Amino acid sequence: MENTGYKSFALLEKYYTDDGTSTGETKPNAISDPDYIAPFLDTISCPPVTRYYNTQQSKSVIKNDCAAGYLGSSVTLIADANQFVSYESLIDANNQAAAWLDNNAQIYANSKGTCEINSNPQNTPIIYSSLSSDGKSINVSWTASYDNPGIIGYQLYRKKSSTGEWQFHRSINDGNLTSFYDNLLDSETTYFYRIKAQYTATSWSPFSNETSQTTAENIPVCFVEGTLITIPDGTQTPIESLKLNQLLLSTEIETLNDTNDVEKLYNWSCSYLLEKRITSPIIKIRSLTADKTIVINNGLLEATPSHSQLIQRDGIWKFIPLGDVIVGDNLYSIDKEIIPITSVFINSEKRKIYPLTLSPSHTYFANGILTHNIKPIDN
Structure with a gap:
């Protein structure tokens, strides 16, 4: 068992109160005994092993086993905080959580998601987004109708804040790609995304719905007072x-x-x-x-x-x-x-x-x- 930092006692020894010498009598240190001595923190004799626990992470994927003419719903699998432990680093604990999400998110989505009849005859993409575990990057994904295999690419648009202006952000010149990882973002900023699909050089779908995520604040980095x-x-x-x-x-x-x-x-x-x-x-x-x-x-x-x-x-x-x-x-x-x-x-x-x-x-x-x-x- 790894050290917890607490010292415990298996036996109690009886001493004389007048001179502090031992009587030679011992008994088990049982919780039910009124003389019970609980474990106490002693990081010198029992230095605890450092444990690192993951922060909460999530991954959203689309149910992908629906029949032709149906669209799968988006399902989010969550790795709860403290679900994974590492004796190496916080990054390692979070990597365990991310690996678990990668291995199980699609299985979970196919099990828990729903299929609905495609009511999108113009093949407008449906866009989703999720925030990275450190809050600094955004993963954007999308889906289009399964009935139209002729998509040759997409154009992704982005704006900062609800009052910002939409700006062209990235061309995706592959109809089979349905995700984009956006990084180098400003902290504490809400980013909005929308996308449209391309069929020919001059043929485009309408814009998708909007999705948004807010990046985390900058974490201060330095030594504590008194250093x-x-x-x-x-x-x-x-x-x-x-x-x-x-x-x-x-x-x-x-x-x-x-x-x-x-x-x-x-x-x-x-x-x-x-x-x-x-x-x-x-x-x-x-x-x-x-x-x-x-x-x-x-x-x-x-x-x-x-x-x-x-x-x-x-x-x-x-x-x-x-x-x-x-x-x-x-x-x-x-x-x-x-x-x-x-x-x-x-x-x-x-x-x-x-x-x-x-x-x-x-x-x-x-x-x-x-x-x-x-x-x-x-x-």
Whole structure:
């Protein structure tokens, strides 16, 4: 059984109250006994194994086993929050949920969906949409009449907000394609979609119905209040006391073309870390609140799950989200020492954080550990 962090007791031993010595008498520590001692939290002696649970996810598909002349309904299968668990990362738990949805959504739709007579003689597409698990992308899908095999493509239109103007968004030059994955979207924005089918170079169906989804807010990314940041003279300053244009001790890592684009940053790796100390000014800093943080080594580091952190795993140095680190990874200290990660916990209490941006190098030292700052969050 994995450790829960709680220490329990199988036996109770009787002691004399006057001198605190044992009487030698013992008895089972049973719940029914008035002397029962319940398990208590002791994360030092019984360090719990970190568990990551999936967030709620869903997938909508169309029942596809209806007879000719009938259209299937759209059915949504939901993977409830906490349905899947991982000892690796939140991403892994969500990937388990996504895989389960991929394997079961169509079976579920064919079992639970309904077939209705096609009342769409003009073959107008019917459009649907669903939001990705991280709330940043939208999957758009559509169906047209099964009675018309002559569709050669589609045109997808999109608008932002209910009062926005419809804009041509994408041509789909394949009549067999019935979905589109829309990403690089603005946060906290409602996107509307509609589509029309193409039969010939000049023949189009009417526009479909409209569908919409609202993207999630930007998740703040940085360290919590009280984190000590190293300045060029080697002393440390609490992150909440830092000022715009203040210089921080930074470093240039050999072979790394430093960037605040996490997609490029996460493609870098090396087997031997060489770095040169420099200084970089803060060009942006602000105060935000985070609903969840990751705590490493009982508080050595505490930041939001998406914060980019330098780690060594299997002998390879690379940057990954802090939420993906595991026990056994290594950190790199300001004294060029390797610090093993011995514990990883999720803290669900609200914490004040201070996202900051540096230039030209995006690295700095938090509590003496080399880390990376974030891609700036737009206001």
